[in-house]
Amino acid sequence: MSDDTAATPPPHDITIRGLAPSDGEALSVLYAAPGAVWGTLQMPFPHRHLWLDRTQSPTPGIHQLVACSGERVVGHLGLHLAENPRRRHTAGFGMAVDDGFQRRGAGGALLDAAIDLAENWYGVLRLELEVYVDNEPAIGLYRSRGFEVEGVKRAFALRGGSYVDTLVMSRLRLPEGILRVKGPDLA
Numbered sequence: 001m002s003d004d005t006a007a008t009p010p011p012h013d014i015t016i017r018g019l020a021p022s023d024g025e026a027l028s029v030l031y032a033a034p035g036a037v038w039g040t041l042q043m044p045f046p047h048r049h050l051w052l053d054r055t056q057s058p059t060p061g062i063h064q065l066v067a068c069s070g071e072r073v074v075g076h077l078g079l080h081l082a083e084n085p086r087r088r089h090t091a092g093f094g095m096a097v098d099d100g101f102q103r104r105g106a107g108g109a110l111l112d113a114a115i116d117l118a119e120n121w122y123g124v125l126r127l128e129l130e131v132y133v134d135n136e137p138a139i140g141l142y143r144s145r146g147f148e149v150e151g152v153k154r155a156f157a158l159r160g161g162s163y164v165d166t167l168v169m170s171r172l173r174l175p176e177g178i179l180r181v182k183g184p185d186l187a
């Protein structure tokens, strides 16, 4: 880590590793849980094979990490590297921690690993995401890692009968002196 929002070491019982083909079953359960569906764009009652298929072979442009407590997979993060050559300095991500394992440091450990991977190995300068305006745990996590609010997307997604706004957040690490055409600061 290399800056002011440097990571704290993960709790001793949490390890981070790359996705394995055998993680499909665990991720199917993790992303079907009510909290994960509420906080992400996952659908309730997903097909059992959705994550089995996704874990079988690496998807180009997506670097996937899991958090484990012992052998048990308790969290997942997919880092999406931009394909457009002019946006290669950017990446987005989606993440979730098992509903029964939250607030024990897995989300922070996953995000710290993803920030390190993105910025220090892929050369990402801008990490970006969208988060529902009422998702306080996620917003708290992102703020604690140096993400700032850039704007609001209104009625971004349907969630259980309500259209929910999202915050657009990013963590920007532009080198000193780099040219940038700036817009107004709306935050």
Ligand SMILES: CC(C)(COP(=O)(O)OP(=O)(O)OC[C@H]1O[C@@H](n2cnc3c(N)ncnc32)[C@H](O)[C@@H]1OP(=O)(O)O)[C@@H](O)C(=O)NCCC(=O)NCCS
Pocket: 035, 036, 037, 038, 039, 040, 094, 095, 096, 097, 098, 101, 102, 103, 104, 105, 106, 107, 108, 109, 129, 130, 131, 132, 135, 136, 137, 138, 140, 141, 142, 144
């Ligand atoms: C958001 C999420 C990934 C956080 O994972 P987690 O393992 O609970 O997070 P951690 O225990 O590592 O907490 C890290 C920090 O996040 C913030 N945070 C976590 N839970 C919080 C809560 N309930 N309220 C406020 N802040 C919270 C805190 O800043 C916390 O640091 P602290 O414990 O030192 O105060 C998890 O709540 C989750 O999976 N939610 C459902 C799916 C989702 O919303 N994904 C994000 C989509 S944008």
